[in-house]
Amino acid sequence: MSSILITGGAGFIGTNSVLHWRKLQPLDRIVVLDALTYAGNRSNLDALAVDPAFTFVHGDICDGGLLKGLFERYDFQRVVHFAAESHVDRSIVSSEAFVRTNVLGTHALLEAARTAWRASPEGRRFHHISTDEVYGSLGPDDAPFTETTRYDPKSPYAASKAGSDFLARSYAHTYGLPVTISNCSNNYGPYQFPEKLVPLVILNALMGKPLPIYGDGMNVRDWLHVEDHCAAIALVVEKGRDGETYNIGGGQEMPNIELVGLLCDTIDARIVADPALATKFKDCPASNGRRCRDLMTFVPDRPGHDRRYAICADKLFNELGFRARISLADGMARTVDWYIGGEAWWQPIQSGAYRDWMKQQYGTAH
Numbered sequence: 001m002s003s004i005l006i007t008g009g010a011g012f013i014g015t016n017s018v019l020h021w022r023k024l025q026p027l028d029r030i031v032v033l034d035a036l037t038y039a040g041n042r043s044n045l046d047a048l049a050v051d052p053a054f055t056f057v058h059g060d061i062c063d064g065g066l067l068k069g070l071f072e073r074y075d076f077q078r079v080v081h082f083a084a085e086s087h088v089d090r091s092i093v094s095s096e097a098f099v100r101t102n103v104l105g106t107h108a109l110l111e112a113a114r115t116a117w118r119a120s121p122e123g124r125r126f127h128h129i130s131t132d133e134v135y136g137s138l139g140p141d142d143a144p145f146t147e148t149t150r151y152d153p154k155s156p157y158a159a160s161k162a163g164s165d166f167l168a169r170s171y172a173h174t175y176g177l178p179v180t181i182s183n184c185s186n187n188y189g190p191y192q193f194p195e196k197l198v199p200l201v202i203l204n205a206l207m208g209k210p211l212p213i214y215g216d217g218m219n220v221r222d223w224l225h226v227e228d229h230c231a232a233i234a235l236v237v238e239k240g241r242d243g244e245t246y247n248i249g250g251g252q253e254m255p256n257i258e259l260v261g262l263l264c265d266t267i268d269a270r271i272v273a274d275p276a277l278a279t280k281f282k283d284c285p286a287s288n289g290r291r292c293r294d295l296m297t298f299v300p301d302r303p304g305h306d307r308r309y310a311i312c313a314d315k316l317f318n319e320l321g322f323r324a325r326i327s328l329a330d331g332m333a334r335t336v337d338w339y340i341g342g343e344a345w346w347q348p349i350q351s352g353a354y355r356d357w358m359k360q361q362y363g364t365a366h
């Protein structure tokens with residue numbers, strides 16, 4: 001039996017990863033540390049409420065005293081560090097929280113691990129979760145990002161993640177901390193907060209609200225289902241080499257406008273096939289003989305909007321044998337179904353603080 005600390009385990013990828021880890025390792029002590037910001041939801045982990053080897057700690061990764069106590073108490077063999085401010089648009093409005101959590105918080109966690117593991121680092125692993133956005137933006141014909149692509153972050157979010165990656169690398173190099181890092185492309189799937197493109201489009205379409213397309217809609221992202229991401233992380237945590245970085249991606253690039261079209265068509269098909277859904281989502285165009293695509297609305301572009309991301313995940317395949325398994329069409333259909341059936345999860349978000357924030361920023365809950 002082993003003991004693992006998962007930071008940010010009440011957020012989107014963290015939640016999926018905690019549930020995945022529990023399936024893989026039924027006996028491990030899992031400790032989740034999460035500050036429960038707007039993006040964290042304690043109830044995501046309700047399935048583990050009666051699990052005697054699960055502990056939820058409501059706290060901040062910047063709190064060095066708290067971290068010291070947790071490392072002393074649980075003697076972690078593994079740390080998987082998800083906790084972050086993660087939304088580019090928010091980082092453009094105000095970046096202070098990004099620097100605080102992503103840079104200073106990661107530093108505090110690295111320090112806690114270094115201090116606690118100094119006497120016996122063998123067999124331990126500190127896995128830092130990062131993003132492909134640290135590499136900057138690709139042109140249409142550029143080769144995908146590899147692990148040696150020069151860092152060139154363009155948004156305050158990406159810059160704060162780049163800073164945290166450099167800190168993690170420096171702790172591996174300087175102190176021999178057993179660090180691995182993974183840089184992943186855009187995730188989608190259950191429990192994603194509806195400020196990100198995929199859940200925002202699904203929920204707005206169901207409610208008959210405009211689907212905001214930034215700029216010309218031709219920005220390209222490389223999409224990966226969160227289950228594939230969690231499987232890749234578990235592999236790197238267990239089998240990755242100390243000090244190494246691994247890119248994780250689905251090899252499934254698509255311009256935003258096409259992706260939004262795919263989601264619209266999937267929702268149309270679901271509603272047409274099931275009259276009960278047409279009654280439930282009565283403002284959805286598909287419930288009224290129209291198409292969700294009619295809701296697509298071009299809006300002013302995001303400042304500094306990265307044009308294209310694409311990941312080369314060959315290292316992960318060559319070293320650890322991992323390839324993404326879930327196709328974009330299947331994964332997006334499953335995600336649409338999860339949100340259609342997940343009103344109990346998203347309704348409180350739609351009616352609460354999130355809507356207030358959107359109103360404050362944009363004057364309307366778009």
Ligand code: NAD
Nearest residue numbers: 008010011012013035036037039040060061083084086187
């Ligand atoms: P998220 O915003 O859904 O969740 C972040 C979680 O961190 C929340 O539960 C929040 O409460 C918690 N948190 C924030 N500040 C904290 C603090 N100071 N102390 C403790 N907990 C804190 O994010 P996500 O989309 O699940 O992303 C998780 C990680 O994966 C991040 O590091 C992100 O950079 C990285 N990543 C995300 C994507 C993506 O597409 N979402 C892609 C690549 C990498």
Ligand code: TYD
Nearest residue numbers: 088186195196197198212213214219221256
């Ligand atoms: P997002 O989900 O915010 O992820 P990221 O910025 O980390 O890639 O956005 C995905 C893409 O969709 C990105 O190119 C911005 C675009 N986008 C829209 O066109 N409209 C929206 O309302 C949002 C949130 C994003």
